[in-house]
Amino acid sequence: MDDSDDIVKEFLVESYENLDRLDRDLITLEKNPNDREVLASIFRTIHTIKGTSGFLAFDKLGAVAHVGESLLGRLRDGHLLLDREITSALLATVDAVRRMLANVEATGVEGERDDSALIARLTGLQRVSEAPRQMEAPSDLRAVAAAAGASPATGSPEPGTREIGRSEIGRTEARSPRITIEEAMPAAPTPAPAMGMEQSAAPLAEVADGQRVQQAAPGPSAADRTIRLDVGLLDQLMNLVGELVLARNQILQFANSTEESGLLVTSQRLNLITTELQEGVMKTRMQPIGNIWSKLPRTVRDLAVGCGKQVRVEMEGQETELDKTLIEAIKDPLTHLVRNSVDHGIERPEVRQAAGKNPEGRLSLRAFHEGGQVNIEIADDGAGLDQARIRDKAVQKGLISADQAARLTDREIVNLVFLPGFSTAEKVTNVSGRGVGMDVVKTHIEKIGGTVDLQSKPGEGVMVRMKIPLTLAIIPALIVTSASERYAVPQVSLLELVRVEARGERKGIEMIHGAPVYRLRGRLLSLVYLNRELKVGTKAGDAAEPASRSGIELSTARERNDLDGPAVNIVVLEADGRQFGLVVDEINDTEEIVVKPLSKHLKSISVYAGATIMGDGKVALILDVLGLAQGSRILAEGREHIQADPAQATAEVANGKQKLVLFTGPGGGAHGGAADTAGTSRKHSGIAGRARRQSMGDAIPGADSSADSRQSCARGAAASAAWRRCAVVANHRDAAGAGARKRTSVLRTGGEPDSRHRRKHARTPHSIDAGRRAALLGDRGAGGRVAGCSCPAARRRTVRTGGGHWGQDLGPKT
Amino acid sequence: MTSARQYCTFYLNHLLFGVESQKIQEVVTYRELRPVPLAPPVVSGLMNLRGQVVVALELRRQLELPDRPANMPPVCLVVHAAGGAVCLLADEVGNVVDVEEETFEPSPETLSPRLRSVILGVHKLEHELMHVLDTDQACEVQALSKGQSSEA
Numbered sequence: 022m023d024d025s026d027d028i029v030k031e032f033l034v035e036s037y038e039n040l041d042r043l044d045r046d047l048i049t050l051e052k053n054p055n056d057r058e059v060l061a062s063i064f065r066t067i068h069t070i071k072g073t074s075g076f077l078a079f080d081k082l083g084a085v086a087h088v089g090e091s092l093l094g095r096l097r098d099g100h101l102l103l104d105r106e107i108t109s110a111l112l113a114t115v116d117a118v119r120r121m122l123a124n125v126e127a128t129g130v131e132g133e134r135d136d137s138a139l140i141a142r143l144t145g146l147q148r149v150s151e152a153p154r155q156m157e158a159p160s161d162l163r164a165v166a167a168a169a170g171a172s173p174a175t176g177s178p179e180p181g182t183r184e185i186g187r188s189e190i191g192r193t194e195a196r197s198p199r200i201t202i203e204e205a206m207p208a209a210p211t212p213a214p215a216m217g218m219e220q221s222a223a224p225l226a227e228v229a230d231g232q233r234v235q236q237a238a239p240g241p242s243a244a245d246r247t248i249r250l251d252v253g254l255l256d257q258l259m260n261l262v263g264e265l266v267l268a269r270n271q272i273l274q275f276a277n278s279t280e281e282s283g284l285l286v287t288s289q290r291l292n293l294i295t296t297e298l299q300e301g302v303m304k305t306r307m308q309p310i311g312n313i314w315s316k317l318p319r320t321v322r323d324l325a326v327g328c329g330k331q332v333r334v335e336m337e338g339q340e341t342e343l344d345k346t347l348i349e350a351i352k353d354p355l356t357h358l359v360r361n362s363v364d365h366g367i368e369r370p371e372v373r374q375a376a377g378k379n380p381e382g383r384l385s386l387r388a389f390h391e392g393g394q395v396n397i398e399i400a401d402d403g404a405g406l407d408q409a410r411i412r413d414k415a416v417q418k419g420l421i422s423a424d425q426a427a428r429l430t431d432r433e434i435v436n437l438v439f440l441p442g443f444s445t446a447e448k449v450t451n452v453s454g455r456g457v458g459m460d461v462v463k464t465h466i467e468k469i470g471g472t473v474d475l476q477s478k479p480g481e482g483v484m485v486r487m488k489i490p491l492t493l494a495i496i497p498a499l500i501v502t503s504a505s506e507r508y509a510v511p512q513v514s515l516l517e518l519v520r521v522e523a524r525g526e527r528k529g530i531e532m533i534h535g536a537p538v539y540r541l542r543g544r545l546l547s548l549v550y551l552n553r554e555l556k557v558g559t560k561a562g563d564a565a566e567p568a569s570r571s572g573i574e575l576s577t578a579r580e581r582n583d584l585d586g587p588a589v590n591i592v593v594l595e596a597d598g599r600q601f602g603l604v605v606d607e608i609n610d611t612e613e614i615v616v617k618p619l620s621k622h623l624k625s626i627s628v629y630a631g632a633t634i635m636g637d638g639k640v641a642l643i644l645d646v647l648g649l650a651q652g653s654r655i656l657a658e659g660r661e662h663i664q665a666d667p668a669q670a671t672a673e674v675a676n677g678k679q680k681l682v683l684f685t686g687p688g689g690g691a692h693g694g695a696a697d698t699a700g701t702s703r704k705h706s707g708i709a710g711r712a713r714r715q716s717m718g719d720a721i722p723g724a725d726s727s728a729d730s731r732q733s734c735a736r737g738a739a740a741s742a743a744w745r746r747c748a749v750v751a752n753h754r755d756a757a758g759a760g761a762r763k764r765t766s767v768l769r770t771g772g773e774p775d776s777r778h779r780r781k782h783a784r785t786p787h788s789i790d791a792g793r794r795a796a797l798l799g800d801r802g803a804g805g806r807v808a809g810c811s812c813p814a815a816r817r818r819t820v821r822t823g824g825g826h827w828g829q830d831l832g833p834k835t
Numbered sequence: 836m837t838s839a840r841q842y843c844t845f846y847l848n849h850l851l852f853g854v855e856s857q858k859i860q861e862v863v864t865y866r867e868l869r870p871v872p873l874a875p876p877v878v879s880g881l882m883n884l885r886g887q888v889v890v891a892l893e894l895r896r897q898l899e900l901p902d903r904p905a906n907m908p909p910v911c912l913v914v915h916a917a918g919g920a921v922c923l924l925a926d927e928v929g930n931v932v933d934v935e936e937e938t939f940e941p942s943p944e945t946l947s948p949r950l951r952s953v954i955l956g957v958h959k960l961e962h963e964l965m966h967v968l969d970t971d972q973a974c975e976v977q978a979l980s981k982g983q984s985s986e987a
Contacts, residue, residue, distance in 0.1 A: 260885050504872075506870065555872035555873055556872060617888040620919060620921065621918040622874070622875070622890050622918075622976040623871060623874055629871075632869075632888040633888075634886060634888065638883055639867065639883065641869065
């Protein structure tokens with residue numbers, strides 16, 4: 022009894038809030054009847070009220086909401102355009118619902134009012150839409166409205182499940198910016214039976230409304246322990262805490278300069294309390310992604326049962342924290358992708374068995390931080406996408422021309438599914454196939470500044486990767502100093518730290534035609550000087566380039582030792598699967614930082630991912646490791662477009678052809694993926710990297726140098742405590758997603774290169790000048806032809822050599 | 836464009852400028868800015884404004900005036916712009932003035948088109964001319980050429 026009272030109370034509170042918003046939304050909509058987002062928001066609100074009242078057996082309420090919903094459904098489908106009458110009728114509905122709720126609150130029942138007039142009015146409005154509107158309708162309606170005003174009412178047709186499914190996408194951002202602090206809420210108290218009933222009442226809405234269900238029907242204890250807060254309030258608190266931190270710092274400085282022991286003690290306490298307060302406030306906004314994932318297994322199960330499939334859901338990285346607003350924003354796209362995977366991706370058990378797969382399909386969800394972003398991967402081991410069909414379909418639908426289609430790479434083809442209106446489904450199911458899905462997913466992810474990428478391997482499945490920016494997220498970062506300014510390097514990109522002393526290991530830094538490289542455990546690591554990249558200071562490395570422009574011969578760093586200062590700090594980073602060393606003036610410490618977005622004035626500078634405020638109140642810039650790598654030609658610019666299909670490469674390797682898959686840098690340089698044997702002399706085979714590489718069909722063990730972090734730190738003569746800490750953190754990180762990053766061009770060799778040579782060969786560093794790189798490549802091409810590698814702007818390049826070995830003499834032997 | 840309005844005034848290189856007072860969020864004393872390498876010259880740096888990172892733009896550069904002498908600390912006018920708060924650096928702040936529409940005259944054609952988009956016109960005050968600044972334009976920074984960061 023008490024339980025149901027609480028449920029009703031929750032329902033009332035929530036409904037009142039929703040109704041207030043409905044009033045506003047309706048008015049907004051009247052002014053701008055084409056605003057689909059507002060319309061969708063209204064629709065959802067009414068739908069929620071209908072669903073919940075059905076569950077609570079408030080039949081009259083449900084009936085009113087139902088007609089209102091039907092009318093809205095017609096509006097949303099564009100059969101009807103909102104005008105004043107409809108708005109009035111809808112507002113009357115809101116009033117009727119509100120009155121009934123008031124009655125429920127006071128007496129526990131809906132009241133004896135007769136709502137049939139309102140229901141008739143709403144139903145009438147729907148019919149009007151079917152035929153051209155008649156002139157007398159308004160007066161009739163006004164009469165009805167008068168009646169309705171005296172006694173509010175109800176009634177209604179069926180909105181149909183089709184619209185509901187579609188409205189789910191887009192549901193989140195329209196929701197009012199509220200946050201429910203549910204961390205304290207134990208999972209158990211939601212009464213299971215209540216859940217079941219709700220679901221049967223509104224089966225299709227349950228996914229998106231799952232959270233709502235929880236809010237509507239929590240056990241008594243949970244309700245007492247959670248409160249709803251305006252996100253704006255949290256933002257305000259966060260800013261105030263920021264100010265407090267500044268004041269605290271000043272007081273600390275002041276206290277340290279006095280002899281007053283009382284002040285010292287007090288300020289120390291202030292210090293501790295402030296720190297804890299800061300952490301606490303920050304935490305309020307963060308939620309583990311597991312919160313939304315936890316709803317998915319149920320969705321998958323229901324779908325799988327519906328389609329006669331067996332699907333197992335695997336999750337990794339549930340604890341990855343995301344800002345609440347981002348969590349909300351990705352919820353629907355995520356649900357959609359999962360549905361897609363189950364409906365289209367994973368085959369029926371018999372088909373799977375015939376293909377030699379486990380009859381039970383696997384759907385894996387992975388989340389992790391990388392490159393200052395949160396990556397979410399949704400992968401299935403289904404049939405993969407049918408590229409030929411996608412291409413044909415796209416041409417057939419006029420989305421691309423046949424001519425364009427012929428030029429697309431496999432990877433570009435699979436990404437056609439993101440085009441608006443694209444669907445290959447032969448028949449429309451209630452789950453997917455209407456062609457509104459993937460483009461909506463893409464739009465929604467892009468709206469929050471993220472990206473979506475799709476990879477498919479025929480017969481092996483599809484992986485969709487979303488990269489979500491971590492705006493407002495708190496990330497661990499390494500603070501470095503360059504030209505006396507501090508920069509934060511996201512820890513996720515960090516592999517290890519190396520300090521090269523003036524004596525001893527100094528000889529480790531060598532030059533390949535002016536491009537500095539460092540021998541890290543025998544492997545050459547391209548170096549990028551932060552000062553030079555940012556064009557600040559002139560401390561390190563500036564002398565290198567002009568000195569070496571003239572010749573092709575190798576120069577060594579020994580010749581210019583004195584220019585580099587006493588010691589060199591190298592931060593070994595990984596961006597998009599490529600490693601490089603960032604040379605900075607000083608390495609400070611690791612810190613948890615709050616990422617603040619950069620204003621639009623600075624968005625175009627790709628080397629920054631954002632800014633942060635340091636403990637002392639000063640602003641520091643967060644480096645974008647990817648942008649930095651691109652800027653320094655470690656990675657190709659516009660690498661999204663230089664993507665050959667890794668599956669194809671794999672297939673050809675399997676065919677026994679000798680094939681090297683290379684990354685092209687803007688300098689036309691090549692390295693990467695399957696070319697690990699040839700391009701780099703990766704000697705350290707880690708464990709973490711291996712599985713993923715193999716999963717991409719590459720049998721070569723991947724190097725995971727984070728496994729060597731500690732070792733290398735110890736090597737650095739002056740490895741400070743901070744360094745060691747970083748290294749350990751770096752060590753724990755997952756060697757993230759190497760498999761997905763094979764953006765490749767292809768290099769064929771006519772003959773079998775001598776593997777001994779290949780092992781010793783070190784690739785030309787990508788930081789080297791484009792022209793010189795081309796020359797170097799061409800020079801050692803053994804009669805080969807170097808095509809198009811000198812133009813940094815070239816998007817797609819194929820580097821071919823006519824035959825024989827290439828480059829076996831270049832680079833130091835290891 | 837103008838009617839009886841209230842303007843917040845400030846000086847730049849001895850010229851009087853005015854910004855509609857409701858566009859101004861606050862005026863704060865100069866605090867240390869974090870320079871941003873590779874940013875356009877008009878971006879002086881980033882400022883911590885009570886926990887918000889706000890970009891500071893040098894109005895003198897924006898208006899093609901000579902740089903401020905090193906010994907003159909600027910003041911920060913925090914204005915509401917399209918993308919959020921932006922801090923505009925000026926020499927010193929003046930009074931808040933009420934002006935009538937009649938005293939307004941548009942910028943002369945002899946002004947460069949770029950400046951004319953930023954300076955809407957002048958109000959003829961009793962003793963001097965007050966340049967009316969379009970804050971949205973003043974907060975615009977020409978986009979960097981795309982390759983800039985990769986030329987290193």
